[in-house]
């Protein structure tokens with residue numbers, strides 16, 4: 001197996017504190033891996049290193065065999081590594097459909113010209129509508145983005161992330177801040193994307209039932225260090241994981 005994404009000795013130190021320490025990580029293509037670990041374990045920092053928001057103090061990151069360690073977040077996004085929070089450019093006064101269409105348009109690199117490109121415009125809109133169906137938001141196509149509930153906004157972000165056609169999706173706690181009633185819909189959306197089979201997905205999530213439901217494998221970080229990586233059943237039975245992570249040190253799993 002050639003990993004689509006790989007880190008070697010990935011390390012970052014803030015002042016005297018090493019938030020991610022010598023992590024060797026391999027992500028198979030079209031695989032779903034969750035990253036778990038107690039608060040402060042380094043999960044989000046690890047994502048920031050993968051997406052380019054942070055530059056490592058040591059170590060390297062490879063995408064499809066190419067060293068991307070020094071590339072900017074935009075360059076990485078162009079190569080196919082997408083992260084949902086980058087999409088802060090939701091226009092609150094545009095409709096849901098218009099927002100997704102703009103993301104599709106940006107990806108297609110088309111400058112919309114009202115008179116000459118109406119056919120292309122229709123195709124963009126069709127694609128945007130398909131994406132809204134994927135994230136189960138088609139019923140809200142004409143709603144203004146600012147009027148969406150929190151969970152619906154997260155779905156819109158995911159639709160816009162999908163519009164970028166990223167091969168690798170980095171999902172950092174997609175259900176954070178959601179009400180309990182909103183969680184199953186997001187879970188269904190992620191299941192649907194997984195079932196389509198063409199994405200490589202890395203999820204950071206505290207909700208263990210969601211991790212167990214979705215993941216092919218789990219990586220565990222603890223105090224910035226790699227603790228374990230393997231199939232879900234192996235990780236859940238691993239003594240080292242249980243003692244470090246499940247054995248009372250961590251009580252945030254819900």
Ligand SMILES: Nc1ncnc2c1ncn2[C@@H]1O[C@H](COP(=O)(O)OP(=O)(O)OP(=O)(O)O)[C@@H](O)[C@H]1O
Pocket residue numbers: 014017019037038039040041042043044045046
């Ligand atoms: N920019 C920064 N400057 C200084 N310290 C930082 C910075 N970013 C993260 N840290 C520290 O690095 C450690 C790891 O933080 P990180 O947010 O990656 O953990 P996490 O596993 O995502 O936690 P949580 O589950 O609470 O989101 C923490 O001790 C945090 O305070």
